Amino acid sequence: MTRYIIRRLFAMPFLVLGIVTLAFLLTTVTKGDPLTAIVSERQMNNPEIVAAAKARWGLDRSLPERYVIYVGNLLTGDMGTSFITRRPVGQDILFRLPATMELVIAAMLVGATIGIALGVLAAYYRNTATDHFARLFALFGSSIPVFWLGLAVLFIFSVKLGIMPGPGRMDARLPQPPEITRFLTIDALLAGDFRVFIDALWHLILPSFVLGWAVAGTISRLVRANMLEVLGREFILTARAKGAGELRVVLRHALRNTLVPTLTVIGYSFAYLLTGAVLTETIFSWPGMGSYAVSAARGLDFPAIIGVTIVGGVVFLVTNLVTDIAYVVANPRVRLG
Amino acid sequence: MATLLLARRHTWLSLPLIVGLAVVGFWLLATLLAPQMTAFDPLDMVARRLQPPSWQHWLGTDALGRDVLARTLHGARHSLPIAVVVVSVAVAIGAMLGAVSGFLGGQVDNAIMRLVDITLSFPPMLLAMAVAASLGPGLGNATIAMVIVWWPVYARLMRAQVLEVREREHVEAAVAAGASRPRILLKHILPLCWTPVLISATMDLGQVILLAASLSFIGLGATPPTPEWGSMISDGAAQFYSWWVAFGPGLAILTIVLGFNFIGDALHDHFDPRSK
Numbered sequence: 001m002t003r004y005i006i007r008r009l010f011a012m013p014f015l016v017l018g019i020v021t022l023a024f025l026l027t028t029v030t031k032g033d034p035l036t037a038i039v040s041e042r043q044m045n046n047p048e049i050v051a052a053a054k055a056r057w058g059l060d061r062s063l064p065e066r067y068v069i070y071v072g073n074l075l076t077g078d079m080g081t082s083f084i085t086r087r088p089v090g091q092d093i094l095f096r097l098p099a100t101m102e103l104v105i106a107a108m109l110v111g112a113t114i115g116i117a118l119g120v121l122a123a124y125y126r127n128t129a130t131d132h133f134a135r136l137f138a139l140f141g142s143s144i145p146v147f148w149l150g151l152a153v154l155f156i157f158s159v160k161l162g163i164m165p166g167p168g169r170m171d172a173r174l175p176q177p178p179e180i181t182r183f184l185t186i187d188a189l190l191a192g193d194f195r196v197f198i199d200a201l202w203h204l205i206l207p208s209f210v211l212g213w214a215v216a217g218t219i220s221r222l223v224r225a226n227m228l229e230v231l232g233r234e235f236i237l238t239a240r241a242k243g244a245g246e247l248r249v250v251l252r253h254a255l256r257n258t259l260v261p262t263l264t265v266i267g268y269s270f271a272y273l274l275t276g277a278v279l280t281e282t283i284f285s286w287p288g289m290g291s292y293a294v295s296a297a298r299g300l301d302f303p304a305i306i307g308v309t310i311v312g313g314v315v316f317l318v319t320n321l322v323t324d325i326a327y328v329v330a331n332p333r334v335r336l337g
Numbered sequence: 338m339a340t341l342l343l344a345r346r347h348t349w350l351s352l353p354l355i356v357g358l359a360v361v362g363f364w365l366l367a368t369l370l371a372p373q374m375t376a377f378d379p380l381d382m383v384a385r386r387l388q389p390p391s392w393q394h395w396l397g398t399d400a401l402g403r404d405v406l407a408r409t410l411h412g413a414r415h416s417l418p419i420a421v422v423v424v425s426v427a428v429a430i431g432a433m434l435g436a437v438s439g440f441l442g443g444q445v446d447n448a449i450m451r452l453v454d455i456t457l458s459f460p461p462m463l464l465a466m467a468v469a470a471s472l473g474p475g476l477g478n479a480t481i482a483m484v485i486v487w488w489p490v491y492a493r494l495m496r497a498q499v500l501e502v503r504e505r506e507h508v509e510a511a512v513a514a515g516a517s518r519p520r521i522l523l524k525h526i527l528p529l530c531w532t533p534v535l536i537s538a539t540m541d542l543g544q545v546i547l548l549a550a551s552l553s554f555i556g557l558g559a560t561p562p563t564p565e566w567g568s569m570i571s572d573g574a575a576q577f578y579s580w581w582v583a584f585g586p587g588l589a590i591l592t593i594v595l596g597f598n599f600i601g602d603a604l605h606d607h608f609d610p611r612s613k
Contacts (some may be wrong), residue, residue: 018455026471139602143594145547147554148570148587155580211449279551283574293463297470298556309467313459320458 011320017071019313023306024070028063040083040301079310082301084295089307092287097311098182099169100288103281104273106208111215111273112266116255118216119223121303123231124250134224138217146276150210150283157206164206167285170199207284211276215269222265226258260331267323271316357599364593367413378410379564387579397581399561399572408564409585414595415565419476420545423483424538431491432485432534438492439499440522450496453489461486465548469557471474476565481557483548487541491534498530505529536604543597550590568588 043049054060059262073079079089122134157164165171177184177191186202188197200313230236231254239253274290281290289308296304367374379384382402383394390397396405438449456464465482472478500589502508503526552558553567563567566586573583 014451015455015458018451019458020461022455023467026414026467029471127409135602139595139598140591141589143543143547143598145550145554145567145587145590145594147567148583148590151570151574151577151583152580152587155577159578188359204558271460274460278462278466279554293466294555297466300470300473302470305467305470309459309463312463316460317458 001328004328008321008324012317015317016314019310019317020071020074021067023310023313024067026121026309027070027306050331074310081308082296082304083301084299084304089303092292093307093311095182095293096287099184099286100274100277100281100290101211102183102185103204103207103211103286103288104263104270104277107211107215107273107276107280108206108266109212110182110208110270111212111219111269112262114212114216115219118220120227120250120255121164122220123227126228131224134220138221139219141214141217144213145206145279146210146214147279147283149213150207150280153206153210154283165199165203167283169203169286170196171203174199207280207286210283212282214276215266215272218269218272219262223255223258223262226261227254230254230257256323260327263330264323267319269327270319270323274312274316340575345506345600351603353599354603357596357603360592360596361600364413364589364596367410368417371407371410371414374410375404375407377407379403379408379574380562383407384451387576387582389579390581395581396585397425399569400576400579403562404568405582408569409566409589411564412566412586412589413593415476415559415563416546416549416590419480419483419549420542423480423487423545423549424541424571424577426484427487428491428534428538431488431493432495432530434488435492435495436499436522436527436530439496440503440518440526446496449492453492456485456489457493459486462548462551465552466555466557469552474557474560476553476559479549482552482557483545486548488547490541491538494534494537495530498533499526502529513553536601536608540597540601540604543594543601546590547594 007223039050039053077090079093081087082089082092085092118134122131125131153164154167160165170176174196175193176198177187177193180187180190185197185201188194188200231250236249236253239249244253277286277288278290278293280286281288282294285291289311292304293308293312295301296308350579351446371379377394380403383404384398384402386398386400388398388402394404394406396409399405399408434449438446465479465486468482468485469479472481499522508521508525516525522573546605549558550565550567550570553565554571556571559565559568566589568592569586570583573579573586574580
């Protein structure tokens with residue numbers, strides 16, 4: 001097990017380098033002139049800016065030399081300047097990452113809660129209406145385009161019924177709490193402002209449901225399959241024979257034994273959530289990395305696009321690594337050399 | 338009792354499959370016959386702008402007075418072929434590299450698999466966005482971007498298959514009989530490897546349609562005035578209060594992806610009865 005962990009950790013720098021290399025290659029394929037990937041069209045006529053950009057990114061040199069400069073710049077956290085915001089991309093992303101994380105974590109909680117509950121019910125009431133409903137719920141979750149679902153729930157719950165807040169992270173009329181962690185819920189608590197805290201939670205409900213539905217579906221299928229297997233084991237029979245109540249049998253004896261694979265799938269769902277967040281944030285005007293990426297893509301803001309891709313890739317790598325290691329640690333039956 | 342059990346199993350096995358096939362069949366029909374299925378041209382201004390659904394225009398009209406139903410039906414002509422092209426090319430590239438990787442092993446295997454690892458270490462949507470943006474907007478470039486994102490999945494699957502099949506005895510027999518290496522791979526190993534790859538490819542068609550629509554939604558796929566579902570929903574988002582503009586294309590994506598997922602689910606049950 002230790003060897004496995006060491007091997008995985010050892011591979012990390014190479015994978016990160018691979019991500020960076022791929023990102024670099026992308027900047028070289030942009031319409032022939034790599035300069036278009038660094039300088040915006042409007043500034044192309046300004047010889048000073050063009051010369052400065054060429055020098056900083058070494059564009060007048062050979063491809064291998066440029067690659068070394070690119071990696072060097074990245075190591076110092078320099079991912080270029082966004083055409084749109086005119087700020088360093090690294091800084092932009094750092095400012096926006098907490099909003100995305102807040103949404104992703106909320107969606108993960110929603111997905112895990114609904115998914116585990118539905119999975120347990122579907123397994124316990126196997127082949128009944130409940131089971132069929134859970135199956136349809138999961139299938140719809142992985143079929144519905146999140147950007148369309150987002151529009152639909154905003155229209156229905158916010159505009160028509162008026163029971164949910166509109167897009168954004170909080171009511172614009174409330175005072176913005178000081179930005180410490182940039183997690184709005186935490187900042188509101190730190191400022192002791194409960195109204196903002198409740199409002200922020202309220203604003204999280206629709207987008208996290210939109211984002212979490214598909215994950216809930218995947219988790220419910222997995223929990224169901226595992227529960228079915230565990231419920232058929234002899235220790236369940238023993239527990240029942242000893243007179244344990246059904247609720248106790250299901251929750252204490254059966255569900256507990258399905259937690260390891262469930263936690264694993266929750267970890268892996270991170271990639272999906274990160275992808276879905278790109279589109280969900282756009283619909284809900286959520287000031288995170290996803291809406292940043294979309295406005296960058298729409299405006300062909302290459303430094304921003306590449307920056308988001310690299311950060312997204314690294315975040316994804318790290319969460320998968322943590323999930324894999326957690327799985328091996330939590331499940332001693334898995335033996336990997 | 339036995340017949341009852343069988344019948345019950347049978348319904349679960351076939352009901353989603355039938356629904357899935359029917360829905361996908363409908364969209365296949367739309368792909369072929371969209372112009373015959375609607376009286377309106379998807380690009381023409383045929384009525385006043387932003388009309389809600391009526392007997393004349395079942396799904397209403399968009400901001401340019403175009404018929405949403407006509408555009409939605411024509412949308413299938415973009416989404417379905419693109420998904421088929423992306424998956425076929427990705428299978429071709431991925432299966433070839435995966436087969437070579439698993440069969441040859443050593444440095445070749447190592448090189449190909451590291452490329453697979455790196456590509457798969459990006460969230461798919463982000464990588465597709467980055468590639469599509471670098472190549473420039475347009476459906477063709479979006480297609481290339483999706484192939485780049487998707488091939489490693491099949492490479493991994495194919496490699497695993499080849500690794501398993503090449504240890505079987507009939508391969509040993511072929512080696513003993515003096516068959517050449519290409520012949521062993523092509524005649525004795527590959528024919529036994531295709532089933533899981535093809536099943537997985539069928540199941541992926543829906544997901545590729547979703548990805549293509551997502552790229553178009555953010556403006557990296559189809560360009561106006563192409564009646565593509567993702568970009569139609571993007572039009573709908575701009576006309577938020579005229580809900581019908583986005584309703585048709587959204588329903589189209591939902592049903593076709595659901596159709597493929599129903600089929601995939603049925604196939605999955607069929608080949609993995611444990612999860613029943």
